[in-house]
Amino acid sequence: MDTEIRETVTINNNSNVIKATKNTESQITYSLYSYNNDPDFLIRQYFLYSPEQRAEIRENIAINIKSLPSFLEILKWGASNKARDAYDGAIDLLAEINNIELLNDACKYLEATNQLWIASNRTDKLFWVDSLWEILIKSIAYSYKIPLEERFKLLENLVWNQPINRRIFKASLIDAFVSIASETNTIAIKNLIQRFTSLDEKDEYIRNYALIALEELDD
Amino acid sequence: MLPTLLELEIEPPIYIRKIDSRSKWNPEGCGNNLMERARIASELLFKDPDNLYSLWLINTDKDFYGVLAALSANRNSTGKHIDFICIKDSDLRQLNINYVKAPEGKCFLVQSLHFNASIDEEMAARLCYILMEQGIEAKRCSKQNTQLILEHQLKIGCKATKTTALLCDCEL
Numbered sequence: 030m031d032t033e034i035r036e037t038v039t040i041n042n043n044s045n046v047i048k049a050t051k052n053t054e055s056q057i058t059y060s061l062y063s064y065n066n067d068p069d070f071l072i073r074q075y076f077l078y079s080p081e082q083r084a085e086i087r088e089n090i091a092i093n094i095k096s097l098p099s100f101l102e103i104l105k106w107g108a109s110n111k112a113r114d115a116y117d118g119a120i121d122l123l124a125e126i127n128n129i130e131l132l133n134d135a136c137k138y139l140e141a142t143n144q145l146w147i148a149s150n151r152t153d154k155l156f157w158v159d160s161l162w163e164i165l166i167k168s169i170a171y172s173y174k175i176p177l178e179e180r181f182k183l184l185e186n187l188v189w190n191q192p193i194n195r196r197i198f199k200a201s202l203i204d205a206f207v208s209i210a211s212e213t214n215t216i217a218i219k220n221l222i223q224r225f226t227s228l229d230e231k232d233e234y235i236r237n238y239a240l241i242a243l244e245e246l247d248d
Numbered sequence: 249m250l251p252t253l254l255e256l257e258i259e260p261p262i263y264i265r266k267i268d269s270r271s272k273w274n275p276e277g278c279g280n281n282l283m284e285r286a287r288i289a290s291e292l293l294f295k296d297p298d299n300l301y302s303l304w305l306i307n308t309d310k311d312f313y314g315v316l317a318a319l320s321a322n323r324n325s326t327g328k329h330i331d332f333i334c335i336k337d338s339d340l341r342q343l344n345i346n347y348v349k350a351p352e353g354k355c356f357l358v359q360s361l362h363f364n365a366s367i368d369e370e371m372a373a374r375l376c377y378i379l380m381e382q383g384i385e386a387k388r389c390s391k392q393n394t395q396l397i398l399e400h401q402l403k404i405g406c407k408a409t410k411t412t413a414l415l416c417d418c419e420l
Contacts, residue, residue: 084322110295116268121324152277156292163269171325200271204329208391211327234274245390 076112091125108160123168159197170205273386286377294372317408318353355408
């Protein structure tokens with residue numbers, strides 16, 4: 030029988046209390062206080078529609094996404110294999126949300142989740158969290174209803190805090206900066222990307238990835 | 249200037265498959281172990297519930313522009329980069345992958361260039377492996393190029409854009 034570990038990371042914020050709990054060595058589960066296990070009906074409906082139908086109802090669905098559990102449910106759908114084109118569907122839906130606090134809380138949740146999985150040797154789960162990060166970071170970049178300065182600050186914090194030393198996380202951040210470059214100060218963007226080109230960055234793939242991004246910004 | 253297939257180093261005829269992101273084609277922690285890289289990449293990129301995957305046949309620059317417009321048609325921002333992998337007909341045949349013409353999308357020019365391929369988990373890993381073995385890397389149509397292409401498609405009245413034109417150039 031597995032030894033029960035019960036390692037918990039808790040984040041307190043204004044709207045929710047988030048708890049990620051590692052129960053046993055072989056089984057790790059996450060729970061959220063006040064989280065209803067049945068996903069929001071609207072979200073489920075959205076992902077079961079075709080991409081054409083999703084585009085028509087996206088804005089109205091997004092208006093009803095007001096809680097972190099709902100937000101996380103969309104992230105999970107996007108990374109899952111439960112619906113066709115769910116990845117793009119999740120990014121486009123989350124990009125309609127006009128609430129920087131939700132984006133911020135989702136970042137904190139994933140940081141806590143990542144801490145737990147890194148302690149384990151479950152690479153499959155780390156790749157799963159990578160996918161959640163990728164969708165979240167792209168959503169932040171594309172959230173056109175949220176002022177650019179707020180999105181930029183959130184992405185910048187992810188660079189400086191560097192909570193995740195993972196390839197997909199860093200590549201997503203670089204892509205996000207390239208994506209918002211045309212809306213903002215390109216020099217500030219380039220400086221942030223430049224950070225990934227130095228030898229302090231141990232992943233050669235990311236160093237090259239950042240160099241290609243800088244070339245794209247110079248074109 | 250609109251990008252060309254030559255500039256993007258795409259050698260037609262070729263099938264392109266849109267992927268979530270370029271970095272998932274190079275998952276970390278695999279070193280030189282191609283088998284492991286292919287296994288992880290296939291798990292990250294081939295996850296359709298019905299094992300049915302869209303392929304677009306590209307013969308010309310115009311086909312590529314139409315496909316980009318079709319892929320962007322239902323997105324809420326049309327200025328996004330698009331990552332994809334290129335697959336040769338011989339790669340599909342080598343693995344006995346079954347693919348059938350399945351007209352899709354709003355661009356009249358490329359509707360008939362869409363195929364559905366049935367690829368299960370094991371086949372996806374083998375497909376990734378033979379592509380990686382050939383040194384094939386995931387490609388990207390940058391945000392800038394995507395925007396240029398979509399502006400062009402709008403100008404010619406492509407039905408995959410928010411055009412108000414009655415007829416597209418390819419209908420004239």
